[in-house]
Amino acid sequence: MADLADKVVAGARTRPDGKVKVTGGFAVSSDLHMEDMLWGATLRSPHASARIVSIDVSKAELVPGIVAVMTSKDLPAKPTYGLLHADQPVLASDVVRFEGDPVAIVAGENLEACRRALRAIEVIYEVLDPVTDPELAEISPPVHPDGNLFRRVVITSGDPEIQGEIIVEGVYEVGMQDQAFLGPESGLAVPDGKGGIDLYVATQGPHQDHRQLAPCLGLEPEAVRVQVAGVGGAFGGREDFSVHPHACILALKTNRPVKMSYLRNESFVGHLHRHPARMRFRHHATRAGDLVKVEAQILLDGGAYASTSAFVASNAARFACGPYKVPNAHVVATCVRTNNHPCGAMRGFGAVQACFGHESQMDKLAAALDMDPLQLRLRNAMQTGDRLPTGQVVHVPAPVRECLEAAAAFPLPPTAVDNQDGYGLPGGAGRTADPSRVRRGVGFAVGFKNIAYAEGYNDDTRARCLLHQGRATITCAVAELGQGFVTISRQIAKAILGVDEIDLAPASTGLIGSAGSSAASRQTYMSGAAVERVCHEVAARAKQSFAQQHSIDPESLLVDGGFIVSKDGSIRIPIAHACPEPIEVEVYHMHPPTAPMDERTGQGDTDVSWLFGAQRAVVDVDLDLGLVRVVQITTGQDVGRALNPVSVVGQIEGGISQGMGLAVMEEVISVNGLVKNPSFTDYLIPTFADMPPVEVSFIEEPEAGAPFGAKGVGETPSLASTAAVAAAIRAATGLDLPRVPIRPEDIVFAASAKPLSAPQFT
Amino acid sequence: MDEQISFTLNVNGHKHEIQSAWLGESLLFVLRERLNLWGTKNACEQGECGSCSVLIDGRLCCSCLEMAAAAVGTDILTIEGLAPNGDLSDIQEAFVEEGGVQCGFCTPGMVVAVHDLLEANPSPSSLEIREALSGNLCRCTGYGRIEAAVRRVVEARHG
Ligand code: FES
Ligand code: FES
Secondary structure, three states: OHOOOHHHHHHHOOOHHHHHHOOOOOOOOOOOOOOOOOOEEEOOOOOOOOEEEEEOOOHHHHOOOOOEEEEEEHHHOOOOOOOOOOEEEOOOOEEOOOOOOEEEEEEEEOHHHHHHHHHHEEEEEEEOOOOOOOOHHOOOOOOOOOEEEEEEEEEEEEEOOOOEEEEEEEEEEEEEOOOOOOOEEEEEEEEOOOEEEEEEOOOOOHHHHHHHHHHOOOHHHEEEEEEEEEEOOOOOOOOOOHHHHHHHHHHHOOOOOOEEEOOOOHHHHHHOOOOOEEEEEEEEEEOOOOEEEEEEEEEEOOOOOOHHHHHHHHHHHOOOOEEEEOOOOEEEEEEEOOOOEEEEOOOOOHHHHHHHHHHHHHHHHHHOOOOOOOOHHHHHHHHOOOOOOOEOOOOOOOOHHHHHHHHHOOOOOOOOOOOHHOOOOOHHHHHHHHHHHHEEEEEEEEEEEEEEOOEEEEEOEEEEEEEEEEEEEEOOOOOOOOOOHHHHHHHHHHHHHHHEEEEEEEOOOOOOOOOOOOOOOHHHHHHHHHHHHHEEEEEEHHHHHHHHHHHOHHHEEEEEEEEEEEEOOOEEEEHOOOOOOEEEEEEEOOOOOOOOOOOOOOOOOOOOOOEEHHHHHHHHEEEEOOOOOEEEEEEEEEEOOOOHHHHHHHHHHHHHHHHHHHHHHOOOEEOOOOOOOOOOOOOOOOOOOOOEEEEEEOOOOOOOHHHHHOOOOOOHHHHHHHHHHHHHHHHHHOOOOOEOOOOHHHHHHHHOOOOOOOOOOO | OOOOEEEEEEEEEEEEEEEEOOOOOHHHHHHHOOOOOOOOOOOOOOOOOOOEEEEEOOOOHHHHHHHHHHOOOEEEEEEHOOOOOOOOOHHHHHHHHHHOOOOOOHHHHHHHHHHHHHHHOOHHHHHHHHHHOOOOOOOOOOOHHHHHHHHHHHHOOOO
16 A cells, blocks of 8 residues: 555646646636626625615616516525525525625626616615624624524533643634635526526535525426536635525526626625634643643634534634643633624634634743743644543544644744845835844744544545546546645546546536535545545456456456556556446545534544644844734644645645735724725735745655545644744734734734733633 | 727737727726636736736736726737647746646736746846735745746746
């Protein structure tokens, strides 16, 4: 097996879609078009909370080029949807619960006509006081009939009364981050002429879309097909519906293809964000620096609708203590409903917020102990065999120490060597910083999170392989978001079957059952394993067939890296040519079962496996202007085995840039539930000039049960980057800086900063 | 929408008649919706992301900020014009080889911007690369592999 893994790695190739992407020929969902298609557009609530008194669409219907105008009255079937439970209206009927709740949809011959029609719809609202403070949500009037509490997760382990010799307490806050993928939410819905519909859409999970969509359309599941169109990045933001039901409903109504595509300002309300968090931590340790107990209260603002909030809360709770040996813990994570924008999945899923909290605390504890922060982390680092606060034993490689040591091993960058023309100073080419007032700081952070779905959630995938005339066709409904499943699946098939011609069928609900979502770092681990298994099965059948054709005892034959060989060495024939008939096999794959948590104590074997990653950040800070320049980030990443090293590095650098963004610039700013910066002018993401060099060390401890030992890498780099950059800024400035993103004013006016608020310990 | 005009644009060396356009249509809109040149992308339509980058008379522009009607008489080069025969340019080749492409949404604009950078500055320093490409956002890669692609081209061109 080790040989085969080497073969997979040796066969690492460039992206099969690379050529079409660099020449502009790759159609992302917003490029889809048909001759006779209509455009669709959405009218959304301008209020965070309001009662709809009346909607008058009569003028909109008269706009030239408009073919359909629809409100909640015109919905064909189930009026709500949601990933875990259906609490989100397809179109608002009586009330709107956030700025952006859809109220009406239109279809027209061109986009301009649609926009005119939206302006012509008259909605009378009775504006209500929105619930926007998550700390008051549970005692406020219900925002939704389901109430304002999505979930409270409690984890208690060990002795709740025990106290440490050293105790540090902190309150921390994480602002709302946006996935900010570049490709607009978009899709094309095409009626099939038989009452059914095909939706081509940018999505992370066509089957989970399909499951929610058919009931909303009032169609049998077979009459609805969802196919993944070219996806321009996702990062969690395409787990939930965007254009899906609207485009389909308009297409069914008009019996014409309907395309919808959001502009950037609509994108900021058209998908869910990362949950903002308020957190209170109390860490207890011995004088020697061993963790004794962690107490945590984490409050997440889920916004108006449920989405995956219940699982985000669980993740925040399960990973609140960090990848450390923590013998006693009491953690409470609560996710509430408000009239703020709904939040859902984003890369790192609850563990990012928790990591900012526990890592800030580790630095505070190190200071209280007068100990080196890295040494404190190493001293407490979790290992294989340790028990988590959920009671689950970490049974897989847990290279926490190795990740930290690898991040620390890279040489520190020299000071100010690239400051030619001031470009390398904080503030960049603006040259506003005074070099004498620039301070350097170094910070560490380490984090962890689960791979795949947890808490007993049914997590499965399937893959089919057809081998015929030297060509393999793999069908597996994985959404390719840019992460490279198209590359890795071919690498695996090539190593096992030895064929060069490998096609990947479109990811469509019409072709095969679910592969699950491209989320939770799970697709290499899950669907990679399914592809591995199906290819082995095809090879075994080819061997069987070859033995039969030539009347050889199949026991005398072996499959070896693309060949069927006899044990005596006299036969060696490529698998591709061993069988004249087509061979087709489908496998179903599931990871070992996980268990729900005990409601009261949070105990349970909830996870199948974990990812670990550590970062060291080096920053320069201008003390007078509060400008920060991230100079270098180094990282040790637990990857199990890097099957395609270039794409693993790409995942790591991309994840680090998003983590750094949350540390210093990215925040969806919401005032009374209204977002103030829904554009790339005002919501800043790291540019080429902001991004420092990244040095990467893979920690490769192949994991049993993972395909060729490879774990997922999608989320690992995001976990600790934010915390590491924040730690470095604190080291440079000596300030507390308990909130991210750290804005210039947080540094310059730190002395007059308002204290943060977070729930008290219970 | 009320004032309609017709004009001719010179795109990738070919003349295209644009019939009955609204005067205010952006070059991005015309390239995509009227000429079906979908390689030029649209992440923001307000000049912030660079995914709509094209060259107008050799000048790097955000096509979302240019009025199509004002580009009459210029030579417009889009991503589709950079590898007209299907052969990849050395820049495009390097993006693929170095892993500079993930979702690929930023890629056409980024390739056009790199093309422009290396025309003006055949051997840019790391800082010059970062500065020149800082108007092209990429959310997937963190830019590291894109910088590696640019270096690869620079090294190859200098033998
Ligand atoms: S679409 Fe033109 S700069 Fe973003
Ligand atoms: S590769 Fe996705 S935005 Fe650059």
